[in-house]
Amino acid sequence: MINSGKIFIKEIQYFYNAEVAERTNAPALRAGSPLGSLGSNPNLGAFWNIVKVFKYTYLLYKGVKMRLTSHPILDFEKKRGKKIKFTYNGREIECYENETIASALHAAGIRVLSKSSKLLRPRGFYCAIGKCASCIMTVDGVPNVRSCITLVREGMKVESQEGLASLQDLNPIKGKKEKIETEIAIVGGGPAGLSAALEAAKYNRVLLIDENHTLGGQLIKQTHKFFGSRKEKASTRGIKIAEELCKEVMENENIEVLLNSSVIGYYNENEYNLAAVKNNDTLVKIKTEKIIVSTGASENTLVFENNDLPGIYGAGAVQTLMNVYGVKPGDKVLMVGAGNVGLIVSYQLLQAGVDVVCVVEALPEIGGYNVHAAKLRRCGVPILTKHSILRAYGDERVRGATIVKLDENWKPVKGTERDIDVDVICLAVGLSPSIELLRQMGCSTKYIPELGGNVVIHNKYLETEITGVYVAGDCSGIGEASTAMLEGKIAGLSAVLSMRRDEEIERRREELMKELEELRRGPFGERPRIGKEKLFRAVR
Numbered sequence: 001m002i003n004s005g006k007i008f009i010k011e012i013q014y015f016y017n018a019e020v021a022e023r024t025n026a027p028a029l030r031a032g033s034p035l036g037s038l039g040s041n042p043n044l045g046a047f048w049n050i051v052k053v054f055k056y057t058y059l060l061y062k063g064v065k066m067r068l069t070s071h072p073i074l075d076f077e078k079k080r081g082k083k084i085k086f087t088y089n090g091r092e093i094e095c096y097e098n099e100t101i102a103s104a105l106h107a108a109g110i111r112v113l114s115k116s117s118k119l120l121r122p123r124g125f126y127c128a129i130g131k132c133a134s135c136i137m138t139v140d141g142v143p144n145v146r147s148c149i150t151l152v153r154e155g156m157k158v159e160s161q162e163g164l165a166s167l168q169d170l171n172p173i174k175g176k177k178e179k180i181e182t183e184i185a186i187v188g189g190g191p192a193g194l195s196a197a198l199e200a201a202k203y204n205r206v207l208l209i210d211e212n213h214t215l216g217g218q219l220i221k222q223t224h225k226f227f228g229s230r231k232e233k234a235s236t237r238g239i240k241i242a243e244e245l246c247k248e249v250m251e252n253e254n255i256e257v258l259l260n261s262s263v264i265g266y267y268n269e270n271e272y273n274l275a276a277v278k279n280n281d282t283l284v285k286i287k288t289e290k291i292i293v294s295t296g297a298s299e300n301t302l303v304f305e306n307n308d309l310p311g312i313y314g315a316g317a318v319q320t321l322m323n324v325y326g327v328k329p330g331d332k333v334l335m336v337g338a339g340n341v342g343l344i345v346s347y348q349l350l351q352a353g354v355d356v357v358c359v360v361e362a363l364p365e366i367g368g369y370n371v372h373a374a375k376l377r378r379c380g381v382p383i384l385t386k387h388s389i390l391r392a393y394g395d396e397r398v399r400g401a402t403i404v405k406l407d408e409n410w411k412p413v414k415g416t417e418r419d420i421d422v423d424v425i426c427l428a429v430g431l432s433p434s435i436e437l438l439r440q441m442g443c444s445t446k447y448i449p450e451l452g453g454n455v456v457i458h459n460k461y462l463e464t465e466i467t468g469v470y471v472a473g474d475c476s477g478i479g480e481a482s483t484a485m486l487e488g489k490i491a492g493l494s495a496v497l498s499m500r501r502d503e504e505i506e507r508r509r510e511e512l513m514k515e516l517e518e519l520r521r522g523p524f525g526e527r528p529r530i531g532k533e534k535l536f537r538a539v540r
C-alpha cells in the first residue's frame, strides 16, 4: 500500500516534469495556449504548475482505472504477460509485454501520440490495426512507426513526432536483409488468409505474412458468437475461431508464418517479386509463384467539425483496445452508427463497464439486428435514429459532442442540437476494402457500393487481372467472416490449380463455390451477392 502510494507520487512527479520539459523545449506547443501567456510571469507560472499537478494527478488516476480487471468472457491476467518498462518522451511507462505502444500509452492516460504533419493538430490512434497512420511515432530513433501494431519492449525509447519526420532520422537505422522462397505467398492472416493457407498447404509450400504481431485479423477481438454459416463456424465466438485456425496453421509443416511484417510492394522485374518490412528494420525479399492478397478492410470515417481529435476511434479500434489488451477506451462513449458493428461494440463496451451515452444512426431504421438493439435498450442505452454527430469538442482530446436530428434530406434540423458529455466518440460507419497493395500491383478497380467502395476486378475463381494474383475476404469486397473463410479456401485452391491439373481439387473448389453462393442467398449475404454479381458482369 505504502509502495503504491510512493509510486503514485513518483508518477505525479513524472507528469509534472514532463509538463515542465514540454514548456521549455517545445515553443510550438505553447502558441495560443494559457501556458504561452502565463509562462513569463513567475507567480502565475507557479499557479499554473499547481493546476497542472492537479490535472495530471487526475489523468494518472484515470490511467490507473483504464485497465480492465474483470470481464465476463476474457481473462486478461493470463493474456498480459510480465510487466516491463519503456520511455515515452523521457518519461518511464510501466506496461505489459504483450501489448502495443499505443495501448500502453492509452492505459497510462496518454491520448495525444504525435502532432499532425502540417497544422500540428494533436493525433491519437484511429484504426488500431495499422491502416491509417494516425498513430505514427519515433521508436528507438526510427521515425513513422505505427505504434498501434508495434509491441512494447523493455527499455524501448518512444517519442512523439511533430510535423514530418526528417530523412536524417533514418541515418542510424542499420537495415538488415533476408530472402525467402516459397510457392504461394499469402498477404494477410485474417480468416481469409488463414483458410487460404490451410487449403493451399495440402498441396504446396505456403508463406503467410501478416503485419500484426499475431495471426487472426479482426477475429481476435470479437467476443460475440458469430452469425453466418454453420459449416464455417457460425455460433462460435470470433476469438475461438481465430484460436482454432491459428493453431492449425502453426502446426502445419507446409506453412511458414512471417509476423510483424508489412508487405510494401510487388515487383515483377526479377525473380524476387514481393517486398516486406519485418520488425521495422529488415527488408524481406520474397520469391513466389502465386500470390493471394487477403489484406482485409479499413474503417471509414465521417466528416464533422474536429473529427481528428484524439478520442475519436473506429469501432474496430475500440474493440482492439478493450478485447485484445484489456484497456478501456474511456468512460463515456457516443456510438455513431447502428449497424451490427455499432450495436455489437456498444454492448461490448457495456460488458467492459463503459457507459454508452447513446447510439446515433442517420437512417430512419437501425441497420443491425433487432436482437442486438434490444439488448442495448434493455440496458437503458437510447438509440436515436435520424440523428448524427455535428461536431466534437475538446482541446487536445474529446470532451464532448454535439448531436443533431436530420431531416429527410439528411440535413441537420436547426434547433435540435444537443451537447453531450463524452470522452470517446466511436465511429461504426462501415468498412472499405484495403486494396492499396493490389493497386500498386497494377490491378484495375471498379466502384461497387454494395462491396464497400472500390474493389479490384476479379473473376469467380478470385483471380485478378494479373495472372497468378488472387484476392480473398474483405479486400475483395466487404462481407463477413464465413464468406471470408470460404473465399480464402477458393483462392487457395485456385492458386494450387494454376500449377497443376487435378479433378479432385477442382471438384472441391466447385463445392466450396456452391456453398458460398448459398450463403450469399441467405439473409446475411444480400448486399455482397448483388455486389459480386455486378462485378462479375463487368468482368465478362
Ligand SMILES: Cc1cc2nc3c(=O)[nH]c(=O)nc-3n(C[C@H](O)[C@H](O)[C@H](O)COP(=O)(O)OP(=O)(O)OC[C@H]3O[C@@H](n4cnc5c(N)ncnc54)[C@H](O)[C@@H]3O)c2cc1C
Pocket: 129, 187, 188, 189, 190, 191, 192, 193, 209, 210, 211, 212, 215, 216, 217, 218, 219, 222, 224, 225, 226, 227, 228, 261, 262, 263, 264, 294, 295, 296, 297, 315, 316, 319, 340, 341, 344, 345, 434, 437, 472, 473, 474, 475, 479, 480, 481, 482, 484
Ligand atoms: C466489430 C466487428 C464485428 C464483426 N462481427 C462479425 C460477425 O458477427 N460475424 C461475421 O461473420 N463477421 C463479423 N465481422 C466481420 C469479420 O470480422 C470480417 O469480415 C473478417 O475478419 C474479414 O476477414 P479478412 O481475412 O478478409 O480480413 P481481416 O480479418 O481484416 O484480416 C486482414 C489481415 O491482413 C493483415 N494485413 C493487411 N495489410 C497487410 C500488409 N500490407 N502486409 C501484411 N499484412 C497485412 C492485417 O494485419 C490482418 O491481420 C465483424 C467485424 C467487425 C469490425
Ligand code: FES
Pocket: 124, 125, 126, 127, 128, 129, 130, 131, 132, 133, 134, 135, 136, 146, 147, 148, 149
Ligand atoms: S495505423 Fe495506427 S491507428 Fe491507424
